[in-house]
Amino acid sequence: MITLSIRPLIETHYVNQVQVFADSPWFQHLEQGQASRQEYDAFIFNLCQTHLKSPQILAFLYAVAPPTAAPQIKHNLLEELGLDQVAICHPDLLYQLATAAGFDGDRQTHLAEAAQAQIRQLCTDPLLFGTIQELGLSVLLEVTCFEWMLSRLASRIGKALAAHRGLPSESLTWFHHHSEVDIRHAEEGLDSVEQYLAYYEIEAEDLETILDITFRENIFVKRYFADLPAIAGAADENR
Amino acid sequence: MxxxxxxxxxxxxxxxxxxxxxxxxxxxxxxxxxxxxxxxxxxxxxxxxxxxxxxxxxxxxxxxxxxxxxxxxxxxxxxxxxxxxxxxxxxxxxxxxxxxxxxxxxxxxxxxxxxxxxxxxxxxxxxxxVSLGELLPPRHPVTYSGVITASSVEGAVKHAKRFKQFGLPYLKVKITGEADQERLAAIRAAVGPAVSLRVDGNGAYSVEGAIATCEALAEFHIDSAEQMIPRGDPQALATVQAATAISQMADESLITLADAQTLIAAKACRGFNLRLAKCGGLGPTLAIAELAQAAGIAVQVGCQVGETAILSAAGRHLAAYLPEISFCEGSYGSLLLREDLSRRPIHFGHRGLAKPLKGPGLGVxxxxxxxxxxxxxxxxxxxxxx
Structure with a gap:
């Protein structure tokens, strides 16, 4: 059972993940306009692939959420699907981005298949954890860490794509949306993690190990830049 | 063909x-x-x-x-x-x-x-x-060990805790002659008494140093000590084996069939670490395993750090086929590599368990x-x- 405040511990991991990402050579390259059009498009593809299936991931988290956290996760899920009052379906925003970047029908189909393949891989990978409780915590930590990052960097990424890839503002709504909404989500995400830990009575030592396992790589570099070639100074960016 | x-x-x-x-x-x-x-x-x-x-x-x-x-x-x-x-x-x-x-x-x-x-x-x-599993039919399930890198003691403990979280029942610890006792004490404390621990010196010790280290580490219930001294005179390894209760496992000392014969003749060790890329592939490795079995030498199926799904697949077939193995290493796949080469992941699951590979050829x-x-x-x- 967690007795000490775990928020600072988790925040330290999130801060470190975001810092390493923001300092990574590829992030700098993209933000400073040094990437080629193909490299911007590879980044856009990877970003869309990462987030297209967010509703499915949130649905999984909703299924394993403790009663105290379930309403918030359900709200996020409905928001992702555009079924809340704002009624903006987030995957549609990602397709708007892809369309503005000139992805034709074939490439958008490939994008959808690639996103689905990631879900398939999640299901077919041999499970290292002994229970769904541990897997759920690891997924929750990664999802809330993404929200944390987007609340701090989505606006910068959107501006870089407008300035250096020439994408119109209306195609960048996903970034505008996440930079505003995820400031709230990021805080609520930490609440959800605390509620999850309390509900499943997860020991502090186990949390530390699962944090270590979840964040042993930089999750943003891994998701967004995996297939981009190594560039100078990138040797340890994935730590 | x-x-x-x-x-x-x-x-x-x-x-x-x-x-x-x-x-x-x-x-x-x-x-x-x-x-x-x-x-x-x-x-x-x-x-x-x-x-x-x-x-x-x-x-x-x-x-x-x-x-x-x-x-x-x-x-x-x-x-x-x-x-x-x-x-x-x-x-x-x-x-x-x-x-x-x-x-x-x-x-x-x-x-x-x-x-x-x-x-x-x-x-x-x-x-x-045909699958390699038909040529080498699996006799038993394969359970993999975790291997703990020779980083700082703090880093080693972190690794040990990860492996404990994954439920691995066997761990091998890389040792270097620096802070060995502190390292093993910390790892034993982290994983508890039920996890099997063994050590690997990669030839870093002298004969006297190996004997002293084995004595010093015995309190942590070490199941085997791998290649404590450099490859060389089998009699030197026999001296270490005779002086310690911990089973000595030959690794770098065992490359060829002739090495195996010499080690057996010298009663140099109680275990052989069989690694495909070290022993020359499946044929020579099986020949060494046969010799070991006849001589009552335990065999471990080892791996290469950073091997891809290809060697891991072959290693799994070998490990499942051999009549009896003491430990098995490998199949770390994307747990160590940023990307592995196989379309389906090769790595083991909880408790180190892995399924036999059934596809044609090596099955990856x-x-x-x-x-x-x-x-x-x-x-x-x-x-x-x-």
Whole structure:
């Protein structure tokens, strides 16, 4: 059972993940306009692939959420699907981005298949954890860490794509949306993690190990830049 | 069946995190993948790993030996597909030279041979629609060990806790002669009494140092001590074994069949660590395992740090087939590599358990795009027209 405040511990991991990402050579390259059009498009593809299936991931988290956290996760899920009052379906925003970047029908189909393949891989990978409780915590930590990052960097990424890839503002709504909404989500995400830990009575030592396992790589570099070639100074960016 | 084309990919796949032992630290895989294409279009994949401090092979040396010695031998042979023959005899019929001349500094070209042998096995079995699991039928499930890198004690404990979270029942700890007791004490405290611990010195100790270290570590209930002293006189290893209750496991000392015979004759150890890329592939490794079994020597199926799904698949078939193994290592896949080569993940699951591989050949589907992506050097070899 967690007795000490775990928020600072988790925040330290999130801060470190975001810092390493923001300092990574590829992030700098993209933000400073040094990437080629193909490299911007590879980044856009990877970003869309990462987030297209967010509703499915949130649905999984909703299924394993403790009663105290379930309403918030359900709200996020409905928001992702555009079924809340704002009624903006987030995957549609990602397709708007892809369309503005000139992805034709074939490439958008490939994008959808690639996103689905990631879900398939999640299901077919041999499970290292002994229970769904541990897997759920690891997924929750990664999802809330993404929200944390987007609340701090989505606006910068959107501006870089407008300035250096020439994408119109209306195609960048996903970034505008996440930079505003995820400031709230990021805080609520930490609440959800605390509620999850309390509900499943997860020991502090186990949390530390699962944090270590979840964040042993930089999750943003891994998701967004995996297939981009190594560039100078990138040797340890994935730590 | 004739092989008409070979492609050698010298890879560099980054690790998720660096891995260290007493000899060196590495942060990327430097495997060489051998891709063979048969006259009927069937493609097979093998993997070589060059370790200068084990067999004496370097990546450049392996590539040269493959191109100048192995490829001419392969393209000159009309291979007989497997049709139920005795496994060691059929594997032996693949006729792949591995002898090194005395001036080369190489003990045997076993990494190189392994790369070609596995590619041939994969190709010939796929052409016949047969799984390696039919040639080497699995006798038991495979349970993998975790291996803890020789990083800081704090880092080692972190690794140990990860493996405990994954439920692994067996752990091997790399030791260097620095802070060994502190390291083992901290790891034992982290994982509890039920987890089996063994140590690997990678030849970092003198005979006296090895004996003293084994005595000092005995309180942590160590199940075996691997290659505490450098490869060399088997009598020296026998002296260590005679002086300690901990089973000594030969690794770098065991490369060839002749090594195995000498170690057995000297009563140098109670265990052999069989690694495919060190021992020359499936055929020679099975021959050593037979000798060990007859002599009452325990065998462990080891691995190469940074091996891809190709060597891991072959290692799993071997581990499941051998009548009895003490421990098994490998199949870390994407737990260590940023990307592994197989379409489906090879790594083990909770408690280190892994399923047998049932697909044709080695049972893994290799992604050519990843070979291209991570290749630092590619050599294409075409058979001469007959």
């Amino acid at each position: 004739r092989i008409v084309e070979a492609t050698l990919f010298a890879l560099q796949i980054p690790f998720v995190e660096a891995f260290a032992h007493s000899v060196r630290s590495r942060s990327s895989s430097d495997s060489i993948v051998v891709r063979l294409r048969a006259e009927d279009g069937t493609v097979g994949y093998g993997e070589a790993v060059a370790r200068p401090y084990v067999t004496g092979e370097t990546v450049a040396g392996c590539l040269q030996f493959m191109e100048r010695t192995l490829w001419p031998a392969v393209q000159a042979t009309d291979y007989v597909p497997w049709a139920g023959q005795e496994e060691i005899a059929w594997l032996g019929s693949l006729t792949l030279p591995a002898e090194a001349n005395e001036t080369s500094g190489v003990v045997a070209w076993h990494g190189s041979r392994c790369g070609f042998e596995l590619a041939l096995v994969d190709c010939l079995l796929k052409a016949a629609g 589907e290799i992604q050519d795009a990843l070979l291209e992506k991570y290749a630092q050097q590619t050599i294409s070899l075409l058979a001469k027209a007959v």
